[in-house]
Amino acid sequence: MKKFNPINYLLIISLIVNGCSVEQKLEVEVFETSADGNKMTPVTEFRVLQDIPVIKIMPENEYQVITGFGGSFTEASASLLNALGPENRRKVIEAYFGDDGAKYSLTRTHMNSCDFSLTNYSYAPVEGDSDLLYFSIEEDQDDIIPFIKEAMEASSEGFKIVASPWTAPPWMKDNKDWRGGKLLPEYRESWALFFSKYLEAYQAEGIDIWGFTVENEPLGNDYNWESMHFTPKEMTDFVTEYLGPRLEQDGHDVKILGYDQNREHLEEWVDEMFRDEAARKYFDGTAIHWYASTFEVFPDALQYAHNKAPEKYLIQTEACVDAEVPKWQDDKWYWSKRATDWGWDWAPEKDKHLHPKYAPVYRYARDIIGCLNNWVDGWIDWNMVLDKRGGPNWFKNWCVAPVIVDPEKDEVYFTPLYYTMKHFSRFIRPGAVRIGFENPDKTLQITAAKNPDGSIVVVAFNQDHKGKSFDLILGERSQKLSISPQAIQTIVIKHSTN
Known part of the structure; x- marks a missing residue:
């Protein structure tokens, strides 16, 4: 019989414990x-x-199931990429869409011009052209369309595109202006046709549009740049009586997202959008923006919207550091509590507390995490690329983008906001839960x-x-x-x- 050896015993115990660890x-x-x-x-x-x-x-x-993360194809961003040398152009596109980059999966673009366009324009410029015989996307041929196509080439998994109009052409509106006003009743059919024509024109370019928002910021922007006003009922009536049936009639499989503005008014909009089965049939979800506060996510409003229509999309379609000129090659600024937004100067006194100074990185990270934890399934940044001034922007409404460029010197600056977006977009993929x-x-x-x-x-x-x-x-x-x-x-x- 062998003698008990305590050293061997301790060795066995150690192996068991370490193995378990x-x-x-x-x-x-x-x-x-x-x-x-x-x-x-x-x-x-x-x-x-x-x-x-x-x-x-x-x-x-x-x-919720995640739809994706990404940024927006604007004329401003596309024109800046056109002004860069080919190496830096590829570098930016790969950084956003390539396998080694942020792998953006959900994007947005504007139909007709917006504030981040170089001029005012419409795809239906001919007054009285109710049948849109002269409809053309020629304005996008030199900038937005090439940008999207190169992004498609860089993206191995592909991405979805949401398209949003800022306004109908002025001749369709009661004030005959790019800014403000409402769609005239006699042009509701023409405006619904406009969406269908846009889909077909982009499909002819080899670009599929995944979804629409009915109107960017239907509550308006104080007549500063392109806009067109809807009440919740007016938008819901337009979708159920004109836009939804038109797209259905023309055989288009495309998502329709309602609202598309700040979260503090979300409850009254989803109540109307999902008021009955006829409306629920055509609205696939709700779009929101973050500009009501520099820190508040409005979780109660997001929870309310989800509970109102739990089977529908809830997508953040626009966010940016607004009312600021970008800081060039200054990473510390993006981590510092120095930025102010529009509300710092212009918010009503009762809302001032919602607009304190903030650190741009903090605002992005807090908002994306807060949105995800309150049922938002997609999060889209605004411009992908801007210049050192925060444009180009025809209204001089300067903002910040994750990538800033100096086209005169052919230089690119990836701000900390780019990496903030990448922490989510690269790793949380479409279809994630x-x-x-x-x-x-x-x-x-x-x-x-x-x-x-x-x-x-x-x-x-x-x-x-x-x-x-x-x-x-x-x-x-x-x-x-x-x-x-x-x-x-x-x-x-x-x-x-x-």
């Missing part, structure tokens, strides 16, 4: 963008503090989704000026992680099983 470890890839200089940087070493919070991922709790989580740290904002390939993605945002540690748990596995001060992280759990 290896099996219980959560294997992750971590990418970080931070105020101290990380730009989608892989992170492999973590500074773990004592008594850290536990963040539990719960894939069994499923919410947002999933549940438990997070006791109220200062660390997170969201989580499970991709069609089985991978789980967690995006975390730390806006504190000190680093944080946390224990990420999925099922029986865990991994202790840390995030830098003022940082966004994407944590990818490959082909995870719970």
